[in-house]
Amino acid sequence: MPFAGRLTIRGTITVLSGLHIGAGITGGIGLIDTPLVRDPLTRRPIVPGSSLKGRLRHALELLVGAHHPEVSRLFGAPTDHSSKERTRLFVRDAVLTAQSASKLESMDTDSLYVEIKSENRINRASGVAEHPRQIERLPAGAILNLEMVYNPDSTDQVSDDLQNLAAALDFIEDEYLGANGSRGYGKVAFQISSLEWKSLDHYKTRQRANAKDATTSWVQEAVELVKSPATAGA
Numbered sequence: 213m214p215f216a217g218r219l220t221i222r223g224t225i226t227v228l229s230g231l232h233i234g235a236g237i238t239g240g241i242g243l244i245d246t247p248l249v250r251d252p253l254t255r256r257p258i259v260p261g262s263s264l265k266g267r268l269r270h271a272l273e274l275l276v277g278a279h280h281p282e283v284s285r286l287f288g289a290p291t292d293h294s295s296k297e298r299t300r301l302f303v304r305d306a307v308l309t310a311q312s313a314s315k316l317e318s319m320d321t322d323s324l325y326v327e328i329k330s331e332n333r334i335n336r337a338s339g340v341a342e343h344p345r346q347i348e349r350l351p352a353g354a355i356l357n358l359e360m361v362y363n364p365d366s367t368d369q370v371s372d373d374l375q376n377l378a379a380a381l382d383f384i385e386d387e388y389l390g391a392n393g394s395r396g397y398g399k400v401a402f403q404i405s406s407l408e409w410k411s412l413d414h415y416k417t418r419q420r421a422n423a424k425d426a427t428t429s430w431v432q433e434a435v436e437l438v439k440s441p442a443t444a445g446a
Contacts, residue, residue, distance in 0.1 A: 215363065216363075217412055218363050218409070219361070219362040220407070220410075222358065222359050222406045222408070223358040223404040224356065224402070225306055225356045226353075227352055227353065227355070227356075230352060230398075231389060231397065232347055232348065232397055233249055233257075233263050233390040234246050234247070234249065235250070247348050248349070255325070257308065260305055268377070268381070272379070275376075282372060284297050287300075302360065302361040303361075306357060308354060308355070309356065312355040313325070315353075328347070329346070330347075362377070
C-alpha cells in the first residue's frame with residue numbers, strides 16, 4: 213500500500229476516577245490481589261498502547277458495527293480475517309507526565325504512585341461480605357502523556373478516519389477506560405495538544421540530506437566508518 217505521510221497526535225489522558233489496568237497476575241499471598249501494569253524500569257503505572265487501542269477499536273465497533281470497513285481501515289483487520297489491510301493507527305504506551313509523577317511521589321499514597329482499594333462481594337442471601345480483595349488504582353488527578361500515530365495511504369479518507377478516532381475518544385470519555393467501569397473506575401478525559409505531519413517527501417529529503425552532510429548525519433558517519441581502511445583488519 214502507498215505511504216502518504218505520518219501524523220503524530222499528542223496530548224494527555226487525565227484520570228478522573230481511579231484507573232485500573234491490570235498486569236494480568238496476582239500479587240501472591242500477603243500482596244496486592246490485582247496489581248497495576250507498570251513500567252519495569254521506573255515502576256510507574258502505564259496505560260499500554262495495546263489496551264488503549266483495543267478500547268478505541270471496541271468503541272468504534274459499537275458506533276458503526278464490528279465488521280464495518282472503516283474499523284479495519286483504521287485499526288487493521290482481525291488476525292483471523294482474510295483481508296491484508298494494515299492498521300493506520302499506532303498507539304504508544306501512555307506514561308505519567310514528569311509533573312504528575314513527581315506529585316504522586318510526594319503524596320502519602322498507599323503504595324508508590326498508586327492507591328489501594330479494598331473490595332469484597334456481598335452474599336445477597338446472608339448479607340455477609342465475602343471474597344475480600346485489594347486492587348491497585350492510579351488515583352484521580354494523575355495525568356499521562358498520550359501519543360498516537362496515524363498513517364494515511366492517501367488524503368481521501370483522512371477526514372473520515374480522524375472523525376472516527378475523535379468519536380471513539382468521546383465514547384470512552386462517556387464510558388470508561390480499563391477495568392471495573394460499572395463500579396466507578398476508569399473515568400478519563402482526553403486532550404489533544406499538538407499535531408505533527410511528516411510527509412513522504414520529508415523522509416526522502418532527510419535521506420538526501422544524510423547523504424550530503426556527514427557532519428550531522430550518523431547514517432553517513434556509520435557508512436564511512438564501516439568502509440574505512442582501519443576496519444578492514446579489525
